[in-house]
Amino acid sequence: MVRRSMNRNQLHDQNLKFVLQQIFNNHPTSRIEISHQLNLNKSTVSSLYNTLMADGYLTELGLGEASNAGGRKPTLIEINRNYGFTLTFDLGYRHLHALVTYLNGQVWKYDRIETKGQSIHEMIDQINHYIAAVQAEDTTSHGLLGICFSIHGIVMDNQIKTSPFIDMAGIDLEQVFSTMYQVPVVLENEANLSAVYERDFNGARDLNSTVTVSIHRGIGAGIILQRELFRGEHGDAGEIGQTVVSIEMDDAGAGHPVHAEDISSEDAIIQQLEQKKGITNLDRTQLVALYQKQDADTLAVLTKFTTAIGGLIYNLMRSLDPDAFFINSPLVEEIPTLLMQIRTVYQNLAHNALTIDLTQNARLATVLGGCSLITHRALGLDHYELNFERPATETTA
Structure with a gap:
């Protein structure tokens, strides 16, 4: 070629x-x-620096230390956080999660709206x-720079293909909000955003390939292969909740598929109990309280859950062979022993000790993943690696 x-x-x-990428990833520099x-x-660098400074993307912090060889002290610079801000909204079934971040990725505020x-x-x-x-x-110089929507459904080409928990009524979110605010609007699946969060915020930046299993009302997987988000040809990659785990026969002899999320999503666990x-x-909250009392029914349901998730991770390992798995689950976060049980199930099947860790700060994982995508877009750095600092877990609410 x-x-x-x-x-x-x-x-x-x-x-x-x-x-611009160097300045974002190495602040101050x-x-x-x-x-x-x-x-x-x-x-060449000075010319490029002058362009970025004139456009308002940078701010100077003062003089740094001279090198060991002496000479002039360098001027330290970083991304100008007051250039503007981005917004990410997670369209949950019960709550709207809203995150506001400055251009440098720092969190301004977070709110959860019923x-x-x-x-x-x-x-x-x-x-x-x-x-x-x-x-x-807002007191920034350029105001709103972009909006990201986290969708609990299938997204392809910035359009929602399926939305099982919210009736979208044919509304095109990209068209509505890009027209109203004249900024880029990005839509992405929530499990995919959890995977982006692990890659860009949460220490997985040294791993080439990871899978984040997101367990909420349904089950999804965010797949990072060779540092890139993998969506599949039609946006369906990672829809592991629809994986058929068994076929149940009715009295008439007809077979009915049982899907993974029918038995191991958080909603399925609650329904079983x-x-x-x-x-x-x-x-x-009540489920966790029952577990803490060592309620026999609760223990039985959760054992079935950890067995199913451990098996699901094993199957994903055989299909994708990633460096590590992460589990984004508020339930597992509240009952950490479930993670140990999932690891045990997996290890008994695979006979290896592949890393299976819990996503830290799961409440913010999807909106922070959205922050990464829309910040990339606002800076014109799609497909450039940007490293974000993990924020403190306490945010405005």
Whole structure:
């Protein structure tokens, strides 16, 4: 294959992106350090730096320490967080999770808004009111730079293919919000965003391939292969909740598939326990309380759950062979012994000790993954690796 050389403008644009990436990932840094890291001469770096500074992307922090060889002290620089902000919304079944972050990835605020029983039209109204309130407080120079939506369903080409928990009523979120606010709008599956969070925020940046198993009302997997998010050809990659785990025969001899999320999603666990105890309206808090009392029915249901998840992870390992697995589950986060049981099930099947860890700060994982995607887009750095610092677990609520 013939490799085409870049013209001067293309080379300039590429080097500009490399310099911006270096500043984002190594803050604070200096022009001399960027020159060393990118193997570009100082005059080229200074020219690119001046362009970024004139555009408002950078801020100077003062002088750093001179090198061992002496010479002038370098001027330290970093991304200008006051350039603007991005928003990520997780469209959950019961709550709308909203995260506001500055351009450098630092969290400004996080809020959880009750939406249970609301239509998508009512949720959009809530989102617009929230954006208006944030804009009223905003003191950045460029304001809103982009919006990301975390979707509990299948997304392909920035469009929602399926949304099992929220009736989207044919609404095109990208069109609605890009038209209203004139900014980029990105839609992505929530399990995929959890996987992006692990890669970019949570220490998995040294791993080439990971799978994040997201266990909520349903079950999904976010797949990172060779550092890139893998969606499949039609956006269906990672829909492991629909994996058929058995076939049940009815009295007429007809077979009915049993899917993974029919027995091992959080909703399925609660339904099984409700049936065993003849109760209704059980929630996660009550389930955890029953476990802490060592209730026999609860222990039996959760043993079935850990066996199923351990087996599911084993099957994923055989299919994808990643470096590590992560589990994004508020239930497992509240009952850490479940993680140990899942590891034991997996190890008994696989006879290896592949890493299976819990996603830390699961409450923010999807919206922080969204922060990464929309920050990449706002900076024009799609497919460039950006390293974000994990925020403190306590945020505005």
